[in-house]
Amino acid sequence: MDKIVTEDGSITFYNEAAGENYHTKAGARQEAIEKYVKALEIIPGKVIFDVCFGLGYSTAAALDAGPFTVYCFENDAKILKEILDIDSEFKSFHHIKAFIKGYFEGNNVYEKDGVKLIMVFGDARKTILTVPEQADYVFFAPFSPAKVPELWTAQFFKDIYAKMKPSAKLATYSYAKFVRNNLKEAGFQVFNGPILGRRSPSTIAIKN
Template identity: 35%
Template sequence: MPFIQKLKKITTADNTESFHNQEVGESYHSHSGAVEEAYKKYVIPCKIKEIAKTGSLKILDVCFGIGYNSAAAISAALEENPNCQIEVIGLENDPEIINQIKDLSPPIPYYEHYKKLSGHSLQFTHENVTVKILLGDAHDTVKNIQDNYVDAIFFDPFSPKTAPHMWNTDILKQMYRVIKENAIFSTYSCARIVRDNLKEVGFIYDDGPIVGRRGPGTIAFKIEIFIVNV
């Protein structure tokens, strides 16, 4: 049987590189533009620049892959406030994809620092920024994060069709637990099952941005409800 390489490098329509996973049969980013997707589906809807103004930003990057989403977020945050204290927690189960980071040079200013990451070196601190990848199944590793801890969640698994377990209520309950009130969870999917599951665990959702020719993404919030006695 011929050997089929798992990861095939591709160039997306904004001329930035990504990978196609030939075992899963899906790409790591939208073909309409990998870096464009990072900014338009995650950084902008999660209001990263606005949070950076407060001086503290904690991001959960679920399904970290080659890290474009959170590297773009750090770049945007530091542009807004170079003194912002930033912590990124990445959840990823495949060291092979993390090992690709060192050979990539996307037009994301902070990405040069991400090249310190590999399947063996899963964290770094540089000045006011800490990035830490928790290696393993996200269902388990997320349990190491405190309640109400993060200011934004970038949720980027393979599709609900290919990886339904990554969109089930077990993992979404954990997302609800770790996100702060009024903080934004963003994902590229607008699938009915995803939105139903978000609602079931307590999130309120809305359409996210439309990028490329796909449907909208989904943004979701955990909103504090005040019960007023009348």
């Protein structure tokens, strides 16, 4: 996979099948901090669903704010392997590396210092239905709606909504109208999130 250095110095990759980078060129690390952790004003000790875990930057940014239980949804072992060779400025990235190392040794769950990370490997549209807990926060980051519209449907948002606690919040980098309409159809209230590296805001969706 082609490695890319983004504008804040953090590493991302180019995914050939999707024809896209895993993060904005404006800053992969900054994107995780601004669009997910700061956007949702997350409170430590809660349950996060990181839907489309990738390099684990959003989860690392969350863990830098304190311990969480994170269900990590991903369907590509190749990107998970890249994590083992990355140096990252997230102070919690050692948790991500240890978790992924353990995952490749056959352990789906990692627990240390109040941090609990659970790998939910496979198509998130199916695996979400099997998760035994409800989320306080959802980080939603598939490749773009233009490339993979099937991951941005009202049906998938409905299934996620059903797995969230009352008043739980979802953040996504997309501001596409059809994404926002599908979120509304699933029952969410939709708001503008922060702006980073493009002129339009990201999206925050709150369960009623």
